[in-house]
Amino acid sequence: MVTTTKEKKLYKKLSIQVSLNGLSFCILNQEDNKITYLKKIEFEKQLDPIKVLSQIELTYEKEEALNQPVDEVLLLYTNSLFSLVPENLFDEDNASNYLKFNTKILKTDFIAFDNIQGGIVNVYIPYTNITNYFFDKYGEFEYRHSLSVLIEGLLDLPDAAEGTKVYLHSHLSSYELVILENGKLLFANSFEYETREDFLYYLLFTAEQLKLDPDKFELILLGDINRTSEEYKMAWDYIRNISFLGPFHSFSFETDHKPEEELSEYLLLKSL
Structure with a gap:
């Protein structure tokens, strides 16, 4: 449950990341700035939103920590069903028009949007069945697209x-x-890939279209990639300046809930 203003404040915030490839859950104790719970679940294959919801329900059945009361809940959707629009061109009444060239829109789809600093609006499709599940569980809560969190974190x-x-x-x-x-934001997009060659192709093709020289621009990595990753090794052969994002949070962790690679949980931690 989410506490109301009449109830005792617990100083606990729950952040949830949902994609068709996996789930992540994180609970922050805001009194001592400590992460008391962190759980990451990767699916063996990409699921549809109905099956993802089944996995969420199963996780709540198994994980006792997720059933504790919290003050705030933030849900992050990670998908490619988005489009970035300059704020001065955005019309909420025609939100679906910004998406129709990027993805197939169903009449039943709900269109949401995030206002991002720098005069940008991220228009996207959340998974309505999952939104409804968390509304039934917690009442009113906030949800955003994970790209919005990523862009704002990097601009800061x-x-x-x-x-x-x-x-x-x-x-x-x-x-x-x-x-x-x-x-200022010059470009933002997402790419799906099957091979490390695809990984490199999208990166170099984008750089070429924007007239960025691989010998000069700085590539900064974060997320599920490290120096042992095949993708990193391939990129190293073609791009001169590569580094990993430095420290980005001030949280401490309960011993059993510290991630091996903190950058892999960038979005979840940055949303707290």
Whole structure:
């Protein structure tokens, strides 16, 4: 349950990330800034939203910690059903029009949008069955698209205004590419890939279209990628300046809930 203003404040915030490839859950104790629960579940294959909901229900049955009362709930949707629109061109009454060229829209689809700093609106399709499930469980709560969290987090970096930077946030078989130029968003998109050659192709093709020289731009990695990843090794052969994002949060962790790679939980932790 989510506490109301009449109930005692618990100082606990739950963040949930939902994709068709997996789930992540995180609980923050805001009194001592400590992560008290962190759970990541990867599916063997991509599921549809109905089967994802079944996995969510199963997780709540198995994980006792998820059934504790919290003050706040934030749900992040990670999917490719989005489109970025300049705020001055956005018309809420015609939100579906911004998506129809990127994805197939059903009459039953609900269109949502996030206002992002820098005058950008992220228009996207959340999974209505999953939204309804969490509304039934917690009452009113906030949900956003994970790309919105990613872009805002990168725009807030101290060195975001310095030159051109290419940020690659990797998942197991997809990644988001966010490019900033002198502190402003130049490009943001997501790519699905099957081979490491595909991984490299989308990256280099985007750089070519934006006239970015692989010998000069800085590629900064985060998400499910590290120095042992095949994708990293291939990128290293073609791009001169590669690094990993530095420290991005001030949380401490309960011993049993510290992730092996904190960058792999960037979106979840950044949303808290």
